[in-house]
Amino acid sequence: AQRVTQPEKLLSVFKGAPVELKCNYSYSGSPELFWYVQYSRQRLQLLLRHISRESIKGFTADLNKGETSFHLKKPFAQEEDSAMYYCALPFSGGYNKLIFGAGTRLAVHP
Amino acid sequence: NAGVTQTPKFQVLKTGQSMTLQCAQDMNHNSMYWYRQDPGMGLRLIYYSASEGTTDKGEVPNGYNVSRLNKREFSLRLESAAPSQTSVYFCASGLQGADNSPLHFGNGTRLTVT
Numbered sequence: 411a412q413r414v415t416q417p418e419k420l421l422s423v424f425k426g427a428p429v430e431l432k433c434n435y436s437y438s439g440s441p442e443l444f445w446y447v448q449y450s451r452q453r454l455q456l457l458l459r460h461i462s463r464e465s466i467k468g469f470t471a472d473l474n475k476g477e478t479s480f481h482l483k484k485p486f487a488q489e490e491d492s493a494m495y496y497c498a499l500p501f502s503g504g505y506n507k508l509i510f511g512a513g514t515r516l517a518v519h520p
Numbered sequence: 521n522a523g524v525t526q527t528p529k530f531q532v533l534k535t536g537q538s539m540t541l542q543c544a545q546d547m548n549h550n551s552m553y554w555y556r557q558d559p560g561m562g563l564r565l566i567y568y569s570a571s572e573g574t575t576d577k578g579e580v581p582n583g584y585n586v587s588r589l590n591k592r593e594f595s596l597r598l599e600s601a602a603p604s605q606t607s608v609y610f611c612a613s614g615l616q617g618a619d620n621s622p623l624h625f626g627n628g629t630r631l632t633v634t
Contacts, residue, residue: 414562416562419560444622446623453524453610453625453626453627453628454563454610454612454625455624455625456622456623459622496562496563501565506551506553506614506615506616506621506623507551507553507565507568507578508565508623509565509579510555510562510563510564511562512560512561512562513562
């Protein structure tokens, strides 16, 4: 069955430190993976998707099929990165119907 | 262009009461979704509608019903609320069938059942 695991509930770092939010998945086939972010008092929004191979707000994520991981990384964290981050992949049958991980709260301290 | 609009923002119910959460989108999306968000569990799909006129169960449909009223609107109904349904509910919409089309979320409805 499809599953998304985010092992850390909270990740606390200081400004300027590197950040890695972990995401592991189980999926039969080639998955499309996403990172969504929810800033305080804002709606959940797409941060990036692996197929685009883009860097958004300094964040990147590489799909590692061997380790079934899609970790989110940023070399130098900023205070405005503090938010709730969710990793997601589609249910079988369509890109839009997503399974979300439990989420990781990133707290960046000055 | 308001995106996805949910009403109400907050609601308190007593056990056994019923209510309907409303959701509307103005992006001409064909698919719409209801998720609930609980601490430590992330977002779980309750019901979805791939297109106008169709609805299907998600991961946690028990205790809920939905109506896809038209292309724009997708409502979630709790017929007899239970404390276990205390949660934050999110509506989302997307363009089903379009590669890499992201989901667009509403601001959420915080529901407390006492």
